[in-house]
Amino acid sequence: MSVTEAYLQECLADGGGMRDVVSRTRFPPAFQECWGARMLARPMFVPEGELAAAVRDIETVFTLLGSLPFRLFDGDVDHYCSLLGIAPDKAAVLRRFAGTGPVRYGRADLYHDGRDFKLLEFNVASDLGGTDRAEMQRSLLDTEPFGEFARRHGLGYVHTGEEIVRALRGACRPTAGERTPRVALVCARGGLARFGHLLLAFRETLHRLGLPIALAELDDVTESAGALRVAGVPVDAVFRFFTVDDVCADTRAARHAEPILRAHEEGRAVLWTPMDSSLYSNKGALSLLSDPGHGAVFTDAERRAVDRLLPWTRLLADGPTRVGDRTVDMLDHCVERRTELIAKPLRDFGGTGILVGWELSPHAWESALRDAVKDHFIVQERVTPRTEKVVDPGTAAVEEWIAAWGVFITPGGYAGTDVRASPAGSGAVVNYGTNQLTRTTGVFTH
Numbered sequence: 100m101s102v103t104e105a106y107l108q109e110c111l112a113d114g115g116g117m118r119d120v121v122s123r124t125r126f127p128p129a130f131q132e133c134w135g136a137r138m139l140a141r142p143m144f145v146p147e148g149e150l151a152a153a154v155r156d157i158e159t160v161f162t163l164l165g166s167l168p169f170r171l172f173d174g175d176v177d178h179y180c181s182l183l184g185i186a187p188d189k190a191a192v193l194r195r196f197a198g199t200g201p202v203r204y205g206r207a208d209l210y211h212d213g214r215d216f217k218l219l220e221f222n223v224a225s226d227l228g229g230t231d232r233a234e235m236q237r238s239l240l241d242t243e244p245f246g247e248f249a250r251r252h253g254l255g256y257v258h259t260g261e262e263i264v265r266a267l268r269g270a271c272r273p274t275a276g277e278r279t280p281r282v283a284l285v286c287a288r289g290g291l292a293r294f295g296h297l298l299l300a301f302r303e304t305l306h307r308l309g310l311p312i313a314l315a316e317l318d319d320v321t322e323s324a325g326a327l328r329v330a331g332v333p334v335d336a337v338f339r340f341f342t343v344d345d346v347c348a349d350t351r352a353a354r355h356a357e358p359i360l361r362a363h364e365e366g367r368a369v370l371w372t373p374m375d376s377s378l379y380s381n382k383g384a385l386s387l388l389s390d391p392g393h394g395a396v397f398t399d400a401e402r403r404a405v406d407r408l409l410p411w412t413r414l415l416a417d418g419p420t421r422v423g424d425r426t427v428d429m430l431d432h433c434v435e436r437r438t439e440l441i442a443k444p445l446r447d448f449g450g451t452g453i454l455v456g457w458e459l460s461p462h463a464w465e466s467a468l469r470d471a472v473k474d475h476f477i478v479q480e481r482v483t484p485r486t487e488k489v490v491d492p493g494t495a496a497v498e499e500w501i502a503a504w505g506v507f508i509t510p511g512g513y514a515g516t517d518v519r520a521s522p523a524g525s526g527a528v529v530n531y532g533t534n535q536l537t538r539t540t541g542v543f544t545h
Contacts, residue, residue, distance in 0.1 A: 102144040102252050103488070105227035107497070110490040111142070120514065121491040121540075122209045124242040129303040130234045133296045137531070139540035140492050141519050142239060143502060145255070147544040151508075153216040153312045154513045157207045159404040159507055160388065163397065164221060164379040165200030167387055170396040176378070182414075183383035184445050184475030189343045196362065196375035204266065204372050205380070207506045216504065218408045220443070223380040225339045225372040228531075229505045231300045232517035233258040235541035254543040259507050259515035260304040266509040267310065267486040270369045271335045280335040282371075283313040283320070283327075285359070287345035287352060290316055294340070317341060317355040327359060327368050336369040343377045382477050383445045386414045392421065411480035415442060417472050430468060433478050437464045445475045455527040457481065487521050499523040503530075504542070516542040 101107075104314065109117040116123065121140050125131075176197045180190035190320035205223040225465045236256040239245045248254075263461040271280035280304075284298060289313060291298065298314055307313045315329045326333040337359050346356045379422045387393055388405050388414040397405070413429065417537045420429040434442055442454040455475075468478075486499040486528070500520045507514035521529045531537050 101437075102254070102543075105252065106141065106144065106248065106492060107488055109244070109248065109499075111495060113376065113495070115457050117244050117248065118490055118495065120239065120242055120245045122187050122492060124238050124245075125237075126238045127300075127303050127307065129232055129299040130231060133231075134235075134299040134539055135140045137538050138235070139489060139500070139538040141489055142236065143487065143504075145516075145542060146542055147255070149216075150516065150544055151513075153209070153408070154506060154508070156404040156408040157218070157357075158203075158508060158512070159222065159401060160207075160408055161203060161205060161223070161508060162200070163388055163401060163405070164384050165382055168197060168378065171393060173385060179378070181313050183381045185377070185381065186347075186405065188347045188497070189377070190451065192343050192346055192360075192376050193362070193375050193416055196373040197378060198375075201376050201379050202270075202372045203510045205376070207277050207508070209504045209506065210482045211504065212482055213485040215407065217410055218385070219479070219482065219503070220382055221380060221385065223376045224342075225376065226342065227507070227519040228297065229261050229519075229539075230263060230507070230540055231297075231304045232539060233260060234300075234304055235539075235542060239541070246417055249543065252545055254545050255425060256541065256543050257515040258515060259517070260301075260308055262507070262509045262511055262514035264305060264308045264310045267336060267369075267371060269510065270371060271398070274368065275335045279310065281313075282310065282331060282336045282338055283334045284330040284338040284340055285315050285317060286321060286328075287341040288318055289314050290340060298340070312338065317345070317352060317359075320355060320359060322358040322362070325367060327362050333366060336371055336372050339374075343374055347376070382443055383414055383447050383475070385409060385479075386412045386477050388412065410482055413478055415468065415472055415476040415478050430472065431537070433468055434465045437461060439481050440478050442468060442471055442476045442478045442483060444471075445477060451532065453528055453533075458527055479485070487520065489520075493500075501529055518542055 121138055157469050168174060168176050172178045174193045177190055201223055204475055205221060206220045206227050207221050240249055243342045254345050267282060302312050302314060313329050319329055321328045359370060362368040390408050394402055417430045437456040440456045444452040456464050484501050489500050491498055501523050502518045502520045505517045518540050519529055519537050521534050525536050526534050529537055
């Protein structure tokens with residue numbers, strides 16, 4: 100019997116209260132405020148070896164993403180940006196930081212198709228969601244009967260917050276030495292109001308782990324005596340929650356961001372992470388990895404890792420392309436494969452702008468694709484995720500849910516996993532912004 104089967108069996112028997120253990124668990128206050136109404140009724144479980152194999156491929160893909168401007172374009176970042184629809188003003192900001200590749204920090208979003216994990220997109224950025232989610236696993240282990248269940252089945256987890264703290268301390272060592280670094284999480288103007296509930300939960304986690312962190316907006320950051328300051332206090336690191344789009348939105352934003360960018364370049368403070376991460380989180384970068392026309396620049400081992408992890412992914416274009424041993428018109432090919440493809444804008448996030456072929460009529464799909472050709476999209480082969488069984492705490496009904504797995508990596512390696520899930524049949528995109536039924540949970544390995 101698998102761990103999941105044993106857990107579901109105890110939920111259905113419910114002699115010791117496993118079925119409602121999540122709702123009975125005491126979570127940290129800000130975490131509870133943020134996620135209490137949106138927690139799934141159970142955690143997820145995955146064999147440690149299976150996850151470790153996926154992480155090895157994820158780390159390989161991360162390294163490859165960071166090498167693309169250099170392997171494919173001889174370091175011509177402007178050419179790379181033009182291909183991926185990154186406007187010249189944004190490319191100029193990113194080019195300042197494009198050196199040897201991105202800081203190893205990000206979240207790979209995956210489905211499990213019943214056999215393997217498959218990569219949907221790679222969020223190479225510091226403004227990630229899910230970084231506080233391991234508080235769920237930590238708190239569950241202190242709640243019975245789950246704590247005893249975890250001990251019996253040898254469950255474990257990696258706490259994402261602990262790995263982030265370790266990474267920040269390491270990054271700040273050149274300027275802060277061995278003392279606790281002073282860190283400010285900085286949003287664009289209006290970001291604290293928009294993301295405040297998420298940021299308070301993240302700050303709560305880092306405070307508990309011994310790393311106080313201030314919350315601020317770009318306008319709050321000043322510079323004096325060679326130091327960046329927030330509320331008059333010098334900071335060693337800016338945890339970046341603003342994007343290149345924010346910096347380029349207007350002259351005021353650019354003016355307030357410039358001291359932060361310059362302080363990082365001059366080694367006076369750390370920008371976590373540098374601006375170049377947007378070069379690699381652009382979904383078009385995955386299409387460059389997937390395209391066999393670029394295979395000559397990858398080793399056999401690298402190509403095998405990409406093939407295991409990444410479904411067929413291409414830039415949407417109107418013109419010829421190779422599919423297997425045939426040359427076909429890309430747009431016509433995608434129109435014909437409607438039920439097998441999903442189209443995603445290269446730079447949007449949160450599930451916005453996605454075109455789901457199997458949810459559209461043939462006419463609507465073709466019309467949408469012909470419009471999307473002008474707006475920088477990728478098309479990706481459909482991954483059909485396995486369903487996960489969840490026992491409803493109130494009715495004891497066994498329901499089928501779809502899970503999107505978020506695997507975090509930091510410079511130290513694997514940094515934990517979270518899951519967002521939605522009921523099967525409630526929509527193809529599992530996302531908090533586009534599907535109000537989406538719930539969150541943590542992941543244990545065994």
